[in-house]
Amino acid sequence: MAAGPMVKAEAVYKSFGRLEVLRGIDLEVAPREVMCVIGPSGSGKSTFLRCINHLEKIDAGRLYVDGELVGYTQRGDRLYELPDREVCRKRSEIGMVFQRFNLFPHMTALENVIEAPLHVKGEGRSAAAERGRKLLERVGLAEKMDAYPNQLSGGQQQRVAIARALAMQPKLMLFDEPTSALDPELVGEVLDVMRGLAADGMTMIVVTHEMGFAREAGDTLVFMDGGVIVEAGKPRDVLANPSHERTRLFLSKVL
């Protein structure tokens, strides 16, 4: 394919105060690729995800989404910060799903889903509601359109959150440990929705501890530790024959 990578990171660095969280991340995610990122907590995987839609600013290196710099424009060899409006527009093209769902508790499931299409994209109410209903059907929540988040189980809330992100018709979906806050019996329903998305050709970066999902649905698996990518490759290879001692050690604890 002639199309360039959907996400491209070149030597990305990020610190919080004195703590260096990302220490030179290089990677590429092709369109339609599903990349799973694993690693111990504090390895920087969530931070890297948040850099991609500019919820965090990177300190050094370059980060591109769909060929465009994240958060900046380059003219000559000088970088210019993007104005808020532009940052918002670019974020609206990237869907994000959070560990703790972060649904808006004062809105029903359907209102959560159509909030951004109405107020960010300026879609008409009836068209947005129509599409919102279809999305909620797609994640298996046709019956729960008018339920408030606190009336839904964790798994149902996370599926609403996925529908909410999809409502903006993103070209890239970021998942930040989407099943880590769920009861074990509810994990499957969320992973099923994500598998469906992957099968439909969505470009996805998934930070996860679900090795089964990574093995079946992932095209690439990245193991991060200490702010660097230790190892990357085909999920089966990495999981079965890790080439680094650090990866082997991590996998021996989680598998």
Add this chain to the structure above:
Amino acid sequence: MTEIASGPSSSQGGRRPEAIKAVPVRHRWRWVSAALVLLFAFGAIYTVATAPLLRWQTFSEYLFQGLIFDGIRLTLVLTVAAMVIGIVLGIVLAVMRLSPNPVMSALAWFYIWFFRGTPVLVQIFFWFNLAIILPYVGVGGFRVSTNLLITAVMAAIFGLGFNEAAYMAEIVRAGIISVEHGQTEAAQALGMTRLQVMRRIVLPQAMRVIIPPTGNETISMLKTTSLAFVASVPELFTRADQIGNFNFRYVELLFVASFWYLLMTSVLTVGQYYLERYFARGAARELPPTPFQRFRRLLFTYRMPLPAAEPAVPVTSEHR
């Protein structure tokens, strides 16, 4: 079967044990203290009611007097107008204060510092005497005397409202901060601008925290309007004060004013209670009982029979 195993299994399959019927703890001292409190209360009322120098006739004469009613009306107008200014400006200031724009946040900080730091009385007086500093307002040939533009009532509304805004700003800010940060992040990730996040996501959720102290402020404002007397605004207190000066029945007239203040704050208290209940919906699984419900429960709790001791599982011949 061992004994341990037979214990739970027999009660699971068998009948539900009888509901507990116990004699409640007697609270004798509650009754004694209640009697003492009532005694003191009665004594206090008796003393005030029979005070030889108080003329209760004057009190009842002026309680429903037209001038007093005019004062009440104006007091309500001042309260509503000042609170509207306070709430709207307070929200604006709170959002400015939390803005990443340093000019905005510094401006809001300065406003709050100044208006919270000077007495309301002085602020009302300042607006009333604005002409001393600014005799005319206008551009070019079109000029209006400040004294014509700012009436006494307006001076009071400005003084009270702008002062209130400083307090409301802090209340709103506390409400905004109380909303979980994940909400802002989720909204930003959807591409919403800072103002959209505030208006659509954060402020509606902050309301639950903002409402109770705002009710408090409104009740406080109702009585603070009496400071408008420095601008000779004929609200309730000023009226009572004027009549008292005229007929030398000062204490009686202050009682009249206090009676109406108490009545109005009582109405507001009830209103606040139900407003809070309304905003608690969705957050709490079960609403707490209203005072009326609690009162009924208190009255009937001593006599109410305990739940009937019928077994939940119908007794079948097998169990017998």
